[in-house]
Amino acid sequence: MMSQIWRWPLHSPRRLLGTLLLLVLVLVVVTMAPTLWSASGRPSASPARTTDDRPAPAPTPSPSSSTAGPSPSESEDYGQALDVARQFVSAWAGNKSSFQVWYAGVAVHATDDFAQRLATVDPKNITARGVIGKLRLTDTGGGGRTEVAVLTDDGLVSVTMLRDRDHRWLVSDLQPGAQQEAG
The missing domain is CATH 3.10.450.540 (Nuclear Transport Factor 2; Chain: A,)
Structure with missing residues (x-):
C-alpha cells in the first residue's frame, strides 16, 4: 500500500508537479496560519482615541483597511x-x-x-x-x-x-x- 502511495506522484510529470505544488501550499498555509489568524479583524468598541478622552472621530477609510475595524x-x-x-x-x-x-x-x-x-x-x-x-x-x-x-x-x-x-x-x-x- 505505501509503495503505491509513493509511486502515484512519480507516475507522470503532471502528478509530480501537482504534488509538489500542493506540498508547498500546505507548508505556506501552516507557516502563515498564526499570522493570518492574529491579523483577522475583530470589531472593536473604540478603534481610536484622542488624548483628551473625548470620543474620537471615525478614521478615514483607506484601501488596506478592513470593514470589521482594528482588533x-x-x-x-x-x-x-x-x-x-x-x-x-x-x-x-x-x-x-x-x-x-x-x-x-x-x-x-x-x-x-x-x-x-x-x-x-x-x-x-x-x-x-x-x-x-x-x-x-x-x-x-x-x-x-x-x-x-x-x-x-x-x-x-x-x-x-x-x-x-x-x-x-x-x-x-x-x-x-x-x-x-x-x-
Whole structure:
C-alpha cells in the first residue's frame, strides 16, 4: 500500500508537479496560519482615541483597511501611537539649543531611516515651538501603520507611525498639514 502511495506522484510529470505544488501550499498555509489568524479583524468598541478622552472621530477609510475595524490589541496600541507622536513632535518643535540635544530627542522616537533623514535637518529652521492641541488618528488602516494629526503653534503636521518588531510605535515621516477628518 505505501509503495503505491509513493509511486502515484512519480507516475507522470503532471502528478509530480501537482504534488509538489500542493506540498508547498500546505507548508505556506501552516507557516502563515498564526499570522493570518492574529491579523483577522475583530470589531472593536473604540478603534481610536484622542488624548483628551473625548470620543474620537471615525478614521478615514483607506484601501488596506478592513470593514470589521482594528482588533482589540491594535486599538490599545493606537493610544501608544498617540503618545509617541506627541513626544516626537514636542521634541521636534521644542529644544533647539543645540543640534545634538535636538537630535537625541527626536531620534529615539524615529525609525532608523527617518532618523537618518533627521540628521540632515537644521532645527533652527523649524518654526513650530510646541504641540498646542489634541492629537487625532487620521488613518488606522492597520498593518502596523497609522497616521496622526498633531496641532502645533505653526499649524497641523501629519505624523506617519509604524509599529516595529517589538510592537513599539515609531515615527517614519512628518509632513506639514494633515488628512481631513471623515465626516
